[in-house]
Amino acid sequence: MLHRAKKLLPSVVLAVVAAVGTWVLVGGNDHATLTVTIAGRPARVPDGTTLGGAVSMFGLHANAGDLLDVEGNVLRPAVVPPALLLNRHVAPRRTRLRSGDLVDVADAHNRREPVSRQILHSPGGIPSDPQFTLARTPGTEVVLEGALSHKRVVSFRPSGGRQTVERAVALTFDDGPSPRYTPAILSKLRRLHVPATFFVVGYLADLYPALVLREERAGMTVGNHSYNHPEVPPFGELPQALMEDEISLGSQRLSRLGVDPRLFRPPGGSSSPAVVRTVEMSGERAVLWSVDPADWHPGVTAKQIVEQVLKAVRPGSIVILHDGGGDRSATVAALPAIVRGIRRRGLRLVAMR
Numbered sequence: 001m002l003h004r005a006k007k008l009l010p011s012v013v014l015a016v017v018a019a020v021g022t023w024v025l026v027g028g029n030d031h032a033t034l035t036v037t038i039a040g041r042p043a044r045v046p047d048g049t050t051l052g053g054a055v056s057m058f059g060l061h062a063n064a065g066d067l068l069d070v071e072g073n074v075l076r077p078a079v080v081p082p083a084l085l086l087n088r089h090v091a092p093r094r095t096r097l098r099s100g101d102l103v104d105v106a107d108a109h110n111r112r113e114p115v116s117r118q119i120l121h122s123p124g125g126i127p128s129d130p131q132f133t134l135a136r137t138p139g140t141e142v143v144l145e146g147a148l149s150h151k152r153v154v155s156f157r158p159s160g161g162r163q164t165v166e167r168a169v170a171l172t173f174d175d176g177p178s179p180r181y182t183p184a185i186l187s188k189l190r191r192l193h194v195p196a197t198f199f200v201v202g203y204l205a206d207l208y209p210a211l212v213l214r215e216e217r218a219g220m221t222v223g224n225h226s227y228n229h230p231e232v233p234p235f236g237e238l239p240q241a242l243m244e245d246e247i248s249l250g251s252q253r254l255s256r257l258g259v260d261p262r263l264f265r266p267p268g269g270s271s272s273p274a275v276v277r278t279v280e281m282s283g284e285r286a287v288l289w290s291v292d293p294a295d296w297h298p299g300v301t302a303k304q305i306v307e308q309v310l311k312a313v314r315p316g317s318i319v320i321l322h323d324g325g326g327d328r329s330a331t332v333a334a335l336p337a338i339v340r341g342i343r344r345r346g347l348r349l350v351a352m353r
């Protein structure tokens, strides 16, 4: 783009004659000159002028590009210099011009920071995100890490193999800890030798930290179930900042107790691409479920809970139950029959990882 003449050459007067659209160098010593084309207009420059020199001399201007991070966000704005074109190709600044050369500049392309690539083969498969079952998809995980931002972008390419489904089932308990029901559930699980997963609510972890520690010590997996358990609007529709706060506060309250949560269950099971992304940013994975006996339903009996679970359970199932949020005596009472019924089908009970 033609801008304005910035410099006058010694003993040469530079004038732009707009009417004829020509760069004219007038007068001065009769040094050898070259005839070139600058941004589409003929011009004369002293012999020995470089590409960079001509661009500055005629004040050619184009836009600088941004340096982007590995996620595509601007890391440093306008740091990539415009491209200098010699005969329509990018050339170094110091290239000496010859008669007949075409000189121009072009807007710079944005550039990505240097990125290192790590490839992790996962023949045993990885869980989907959000995760509904224990099934794992074999494939290859590609981790890109920005050398400047240190941000990571992880993508997964399924190998096309069949999903790996263990003969295992995960029992999960939400909405605790509860001083009334969590100890009862923990002692039943201990007696039955069942590892399980507890998705705890941050403010309840603040109130009953000893119960969270008991879950940990009993070999249970402790996951994040947000700080306040907001339900209206649905978690997946929360404004981004609020969603981030709920997830990170929930994590922090657990970290404070020495628990490192890797799993997050959205309140009400309300997931969305924003939930999955935000959970991933906090280093966790969104976990939903595939079997819901609605043990939270007022008036439901232990027998009904057992029937609902055993009717629906299959290899890889994730079962949602509750140890808090209301009267859970039916859930506590249902546990032994649920465990026996699942084991009778040759399925193991596992804590989620």
Ligand SMILES: [Zn+2]
Pocket (backbone or CB within 6 Å): 174, 175, 225, 229, 267, 268
């Ligand atoms: Zn819940």
